[in-house]
Amino acid sequence: MSDLIQPVHTFSSENGLCVKGAAGPLRASKAKAHHPAAKHHHHSGQKVRIPPHANAEAITFLRSLQLEELQKAVFSETLTMFSDIGEPQGELTIDVQRSRCSDEVGILTYCLFVHAFSRSVVDQVLCANTVQGNLSAQLEVIEQHSQEFIKFQTIPMERKVDLLKRDNQLTMTRYMKEDEDIKVEVTTFPCDTIAGFVSETANLVLLRVMAWRQTVPRNARFLALDTDGRLSYSTYQALGSQTIQVDHHEAEVFIVEQTVHSEDGIPVSCQFYLLPDGHLAKRVQVGSPGCCVLTTLPALREEDEMESRPVFEKKPLKWEEDVEFYSKFLDRKEELRLSHSSYKRQHPEAQALMSDFLLFLLLRQPADVVTFAAEFFGPFAQRHPPTPSLRSSHRPSPFRPLEPEPEPEPEPKPESDPPSG
Structure with a gap:
């Protein structure tokens, strides 16, 4: 396979985008197109493409997402793919899980892991599509890998697109294979130029959040990749509510239409019929004869209501009536009695001191017991100041002062007379 890959071109634009490509063996027409003169003529007539940018409404909506809303979007669902005449053709499975991933400095952070897989047979042609990736709390893509395979009888086609966020930039690698022709393109986007970008995995989670909110951001213009891997505008429009049949039951759905406005092609629109808890009841691509339908109605998840904190009346504890508590009380009482008796036997001076007090x-029966106790036990203090020989009329406080008394400064020594000559 490496022998078939040859470099085609390297292109750098003024907005910081860098694209590198590789393709299989060049035919005569391709070789002629890459002649220096033809290349110069091609660039002179090419229009300068201004990269799109998301507006403030889209960026504000993504920043308003709460962790509780993302947790409501964590579940798995399976839809059946039907043709225009009602024949089943395959299945579509979407799974969103809580996960943790390492950031650029190696710290584990909260993220969402999204995996979607579809497999169908259309006109005896096998088609398979899978996409999986990790998203941040603001639905920023951390890593995403998608693969599409169509097994035509003559020329099978395979396409892979990898997105990887590293060093403050998003790198997209597109791998396309048709028969023996292989083409690889690498595009780099600075992160500050793709604010408001919604990847395939982020779109699946964003639709579930819109279903919970029952609204879409007005006049919001996001960024998305079109079928050719180019940044394009993406918009969401609410088409109202409708009652549909799901598994012989009537269900109220909220319809959201997403449109990717490709600059060089026809806009691609998809309509999503969403249940109130975010489950996808139906998916229709405008202009396509087939659709995906939910055949089994799941148990709808209702929003958790915060109940008031219960109030418990305070009841008196009658521990004497509890045999276990009363037994522990008696054991503890006997333990303390033995401990106190042992201490008094080991320190008879304590018993004598308390008896004297x-x-x-x-005998005195003072009105102020605390002051009397302080005067009685004051002489036993190690740092108690000595009693002056002449007592003043103002008796000193028996309590120890909070701040130590300043030490008296030493008296200066008298200067000695100089020796006489």
Whole structure:
């Protein structure tokens, strides 16, 4: 395969985009197109393409997403693909899970893992499409891998698109194979130029959030990739509500139409019929004869209502009536009694000191018991100042001062007379 890949061109634009391509063996027409003179003529007549930018409404809507809303979008669903005459052709499975991924500095952060897979047979031609990737809390793409395969009887076709966000830029690698022709393109987008970009995986989660909110952002213009891998405008429009039949049950759906406005091609529109909890009941691509339909109505998930905190009446604890509590109380009481008795036997001076204090207290019967106790136990303090020989009329406080008393400054020594000569 490496022998078939040859470099085609390298293009750098003023807006910071860099595109590199590779293709299979060049035919005569391709070789002529890459002649220096032809190349110069081609660029002189080519129009300068101004890259699109998302507007403020789209960026504000993405920044308004809450973590609780994204958690409501975590579930799996399966739809059946039908032809225009009602024949089943395949299945479409969409799965959104909570996950964690490492950022550029290696720190684990919250993210969403999205995986969608479809497989069908149309006119005896096998078609398969898969996309999976990780999204941030603002639905910014961290990594995404998509693959499309169509097995034609004459020339099978395979296409892969990889998106990877690294070093403040998004790198897109497109791999296309038709028979033996292989083409690889690498495009780099600076992250500050693709604010408001909605990838395929982000679109699946964004639709579920819109279903919960029952609204779409007005006049919002997002960014998306068209079928050729070019940045284009993407818009959402609410088409109102409708009642449809799902598994012999009537269900109210909210219809959202997404349109990718390709600059060089025809706009591509898809209509999504969404249940109130975000499940996809029906998907129709405008202009396509087939559609995807939900055949089994799931149990609708309702929004959790915050209940008021219960109030419990405070009841008195009658622990004496509890045999276990009362037994623990008696055990603890006996343990403390033995501990106190042991301490008094080991320190008889404590018993004598307390007996003297109680004796003086009962004899004097002071009105201020605390001050009397402080005066009684004051002489036992190690840092108690000595009692002056002459007591003043103002008795000092028996309590220890909060701040230590300043030490007296030493008296200066008298200067000695100089020796006489």
